Amino acid sequence: MxxxxxxxxxxxxxxxxxxxxxxxxxxxxxxxxxxxxxxxxxxxxxxxxxxxxxxxxxxxxxxxxxxxxxxxxxxxxxxxxxxxxxxxxxxxxxxxxxxxxxxxxxxxxxxxxxxxxxSPDGEFAAPLRGIPMGTATKVAEGWQIDGMWDYCSGSPYSTHAIVAVRLIEDGAPTGEGLALVPRKGWILMDDWRHRAFGMRGSGSNSITMDATVIPDECLVRGSLLKFDGELKSPGYELHGNPMYAGHPLGYLQLEITSILVGCAYAALDEYERIITTKKTPGPHGVARVNSPDMQRYWGLAAGKIRASEEVLLAMGRFYTKLCIEAAEDEKGFDTEQITSINASTHHAVNLAWEAVELLFRTSGTSEGGTNGSRMQRYYRDFSTARTNIGLQYESYAPRFAQAHFGLDVAALV
The missing domain is CATH 1.10.540.10 (Acyl-CoA dehydrogenase/oxidase, N-terminal domain)
Known part of the structure; x- marks a missing residue:
């Protein structure tokens, strides 16, 4: 050994x-x-x-x-x-x-x-940027990484970054890869919080690398954004856990959906505070919680959020099932099953959004319409999240159909 x-x-x-x-x-x-x-x-x-x-x-x-x-x-x-x-x-x-x-x-x-x-202590956190916005050039010591990657969410406290790169060998492009770069090899830019409409606290900064050299083992060939599973998973053989044989496109959407389910619950909690502490408008106002309208709004929103959470957790279990099956079957992941995770969780997000929009709209101008209020922040956070390319459900739906009908599945980017 x-x-x-x-x-x-x-x-x-x-x-x-x-x-x-x-x-x-x-x-x-x-x-x-x-x-x-x-x-x-x-x-x-x-x-x-x-x-x-x-x-x-x-x-x-x-x-x-x-x-x-x-x-x-x-x-x-x-x-x-x-x-x-x-x-x-x-x-x-x-x-x-x-x-x-x-x-x-x-x-x-x-x-x-x-x-x-x-090593030495098991500390690890890393943003993951799957679009190749920089290059990895083969050099004697390994690979030289250059470029700027935007929207590197989670980067402020990360020990590493995982970024997609365009490979260059002997002066010519040879495909794409995924580079693992330690914190000392990249610069964190303060270019997110001041320009973002919402999710300002998400640490979605850009990072830059200038002639950063990593060893050969810190670069793997393949694309994070392809359904054909061209990225290999040596981690399954190393650890014996099917989770480490997972397909990235089945997993990444689960992450974002979990955040937005939590955001919707945050808005529901804030709505509960509002209706239990404030009265309806007018000289004969009553506690808002006793208003049939407010009861209706809370009930509709709570049901949608609970449904979105159940879809998310079901898809988490389904993803785990697919990982187990892929580890046991040399054929790997079925594209239709992977795209079905996206299709389902997209609608979980849509349900959660419908709830947040309803809660924001009926919370009142003194709450949702006021700068600095929590309800406004949750609305802005969810609104900004919905601009993420991964949540454009109309663009993913045709890919689900293409996989089902045995057609060529269009590339994501």
């Missing part, structure tokens, strides 16, 4: 269970809610909150146990994110899109890359 094969990192809490991790996230709700405005102003959550997340184990949720992670399942992670986003949607986005890529470091990169990245 080689020295590398003996590298292991202990978990801080070996007996930690998924239910306790979710409970820890739920217990932070009021802290995150109180920090919401400061998080938006700062562009990310505070260093103190970051330390709380580290202590709670959130960053380790999906990391391999061998390298200090808890290796919980995807559905557990989605439930953690819902609870965090229910306290602060921007924080939920920032945490999710940094901690959520434990499945990618554990799946796509080989043993040496994982060992080096996660």
């Amino acid at each position: 080689t020295e590398l094969a003996r590298v292991t990192i202990p978990q801080p809490e070996p007996d930690l269970q998924p239910a306790e991790l979710i409970a820890r996230a739920r217990a932070m709700r009021e802290h995150l809610r109180e920090e919401g405005q400061a998080t938006e102003d700062r562009g990310t959550y505070s260093p103190e909150t970051h330390q709380m997340f580290r202590d709670a184990g959130f960053y380790r949720t999906l990391l391999p146990r061998r390298f200090g992670g808890y290796e919980f399942d995807v559905t557990t992670f989605l439930q953690v994110v819902i609870e965090i986003a229910r306290g602060c949607p921007g924080t939920g986005w920032c945490l999710c899109l940094a901690a959520g890529h434990g499945v990618h470091i554990g799946g796509f990169f080989n043993e040496k890359a994982q060992s080096d990245a996660l």
